Amino acid sequence: xxxxxxxxxxxxxxxxxxxxxxxxxxxxxxxxxxxxxxxxxxxxxxxxxxxxxxxxxxxxxxxxxxxxxxxxxxxxxxxxxxxxxxxxxxxxxxxxxxxxxxxxxxxxxxxxxxxxxxxxxxxxxxxxxxxxxxxxxxxxxxxxxxxxxxxxxxxxxxxxxxxxxxxxxxxxxxxxxxxxxxxxxxxxxxxxxxxxxxxxxxxxxxxxxxxxxxxxxxxxxxxxxxxxxxxxxxxxxxxxxxxxxxxxxxxxxxxxxxxxxxxxxxxxxxxxxxxxxxxxxxxxxxxxxxxxxxxxxxxxxxxxxxxxxxxxxxxxxxxxxxxxxxxxxxxxxxxxxxxxxxxxxxxxxxxxxxxxxxxxxxxxxxxxxxxxxxxxxxxxxxxxxxxxxxxxxxxxxxxxxxxxxxxxxxxxxxxxxxxxxxxxxxxxxxxxxxxxxxxxxxxxxxxxxxxxxxxxxxxxxxxxxxxxxxxxxxxxxxxxxxxxxxxxxxxxxxxxxxxxxxxxx
Numbered sequence: 001x002x003x004x005x006x007x008x009x010x011x012x013x014x015x016x017x018x019x020x021x022x023x024x025x026x027x028x029x030x031x032x033x034x035x036x037x038x039x040x041x042x043x044x045x046x047x048x049x050x051x052x053x054x055x056x057x058x059x060x061x062x063x064x065x066x067x068x069x070x071x072x073x074x075x076x077x078x079x080x081x082x083x084x085x086x087x088x089x090x091x092x093x094x095x096x097x098x099x100x101x102x103x104x105x106x107x108x109x110x111x112x113x114x115x116x117x118x119x120x121x122x123x124x125x126x127x128x129x130x131x132x133x134x135x136x137x138x139x140x141x142x143x144x145x146x147x148x149x150x151x152x153x154x155x156x157x158x159x160x161x162x163x164x165x166x167x168x169x170x171x172x173x174x175x176x177x178x179x180x181x182x183x184x185x186x187x188x189x190x191x192x193x194x195x196x197x198x199x200x201x202x203x204x205x206x207x208x209x210x211x212x213x214x215x216x217x218x219x220x221x222x223x224x225x226x227x228x229x230x231x232x233x234x235x236x237x238x239x240x241x242x243x244x245x246x247x248x249x250x251x252x253x254x255x256x257x258x259x260x261x262x263x264x265x266x267x268x269x270x271x272x273x274x275x276x277x278x279x280x281x282x283x284x285x286x287x288x289x290x291x292x293x294x295x296x297x298x299x300x301x302x303x304x305x306x307x308x309x310x311x312x313x314x315x316x317x318x319x320x321x322x323x324x325x326x327x328x329x330x331x332x333x334x335x336x337x338x339x340x341x342x343x344x345x346x347x348x349x350x351x352x353x354x355x356x357x358x359x360x361x362x363x364x365x366x367x368x369x370x371x372x373x374x375x376x377x378x379x380x381x382x383x384x385x386x387x388x389x390x391x392x393x394x395x396x397x398x399x400x401x402x403x404x405x406x407x408x409x410x411x412x413x414x415x416x417x418x419x420x421x422x423x424x425x426x427x428x429x430x431x432x433x434x435x436x437x438x439x440x441x442x443x444x445x446x447x448x449x450x451x452x453x454x455x456x457x458x459x460x461x462x463x464x465x466x467x468x469x470x471x472x473x474x475x476x477x478x479x480x481x482x483x484x485x486x487x488x489x490x491x492x493x494x495x496x497x498x499x500x501x502x503x504x505x
């Protein structure tokens with residue numbers, strides 16, 4: 001699960017932040033005062049002005065992302081775009097309930113060290129031969145990141161990796177170990193980002209997609225947890241293997257480093273002791289939640305009836321319902337441990353990244369304004385000339401633009417800005433919006449070149465065992481692999497999983 005970086009201060013100190021702050025205001029005012037986009041529908045121009053302001057401030061981090069996300073609460077009612085009541089309801093959308101419930105379960109995993117137990121067990125399964133160890137680290141990191149913050153995942157895995165590297169220094173030393181150390185740490189960083197794309201709750205950019213898609217296309221069949229996982233998990237696996245292969249080749253890991261003493265990992269695992277009562281409770285709770293997410297919707301291809309069909313109207317239920325149903329009991333079950341009464345306590349609520357929640361709400365509100373004002377239709381009409389271009393060429397272009405944009409901007413902010421635009425473009429050209437929106441959402445998470453691209457990159461760069469040149473060069477190759485694989489998987493799986501056509505209507 002990705003964790004978004006944000007400004008630590010309300011004062012824009014960087015030059016680009018100051019330019020973004022005043023430049024965004026100036027451009028928004030110019031649009032509002034002089035760009036009469038559609039005289040018959042003034043709401044289009046007003047919405048465009050707010051969208052420009054929020055986009056510039058999000059991308060340049062002129063203000064903390066969450067603060068910029070609050071603008072619709074003021075500007076939409078003042079400008080007559082949406083009522084205050086309608087705007088406010090977007091800030092606690094059902095998608096946000098899914099995020100909150102999933103995050104609370106993740107907090108429980110972290111609190112009782114279940115995530116560390118899972119990671120170490122996976123490493124023991126893969127063995128400690130160097131190339132397999134790299135794969136084991138990446139698989140463990142990727143799996144954990146499907147459910148908890150990618151930043152927390154990287155922070156947990158990097159010390160384990162450093163312990164392995166210190167042992168390697170004793171065994172071999174020299175340039176070979178230096179190369180292996182860079183590969184291992186970059187593998188942890190990249191797997192933290194890749195793992196998050198596999199589930200709807202794995203990264204905020206996925207949740208942004210669900211929120212914007214639901215608001216702009218309220219009559220469309222909702223995408224279930226199982227549908228997303230059926231599409232994105234094969235993509236995550238393919239990307240993980242590609243990244244592993246690229247790291248292996250780039251850092252020339254074919255040379256033998258010897259076999260690392262398995263007691264390093266075994267000692268770490270044994271130090272955890274037997275599973276505690278809280279760990280068992282959280283593991284069972286997590287397993288039930290995953291099962292509920294997977295089995296809520298019908299799978300018509302195999303005649304499977306999901307548990308949602310047991311209720312009179314399955315539209316009353318969502319994956320957010322299941323997330324809340326399994327997170328709330330954690331506040332009721334005794335922990336049987338000294339110093340805490342319950343598995344989760346009130347302090348868990350304080351650990352929820354409320355800034356990200358506001359970011360979701362701002363994006364959902366902006367998407368709703370795009371739709372209600374007619375701006376989505378207007379933007380789409382301007383792009384209708386691309387109707388005759390092969391959709392896979394457009395998907396490739398979407399992935400390329402978003403992947404390299406997110407190297408320099410917040411992943412979530414990038415998704416907030418581009419998804420409403422691609423949704424409008426797809427509709428105007430006669431394509432199913434899923435065809436462009438999903439690759440854009442996924443590509444928002446694929447920043448591998450720069451330390452600023454994503455927090456795990458910064459964490460491993462801070463160990464001083466990875467230099468900038470290596471990160472840029474190998475990251476660029478993996479970026480390209482991600483663009484190609486995302487385009488390929490959209491072509492191969494999207495029609496079957498989401499029931500969409502690759503042709504324009």
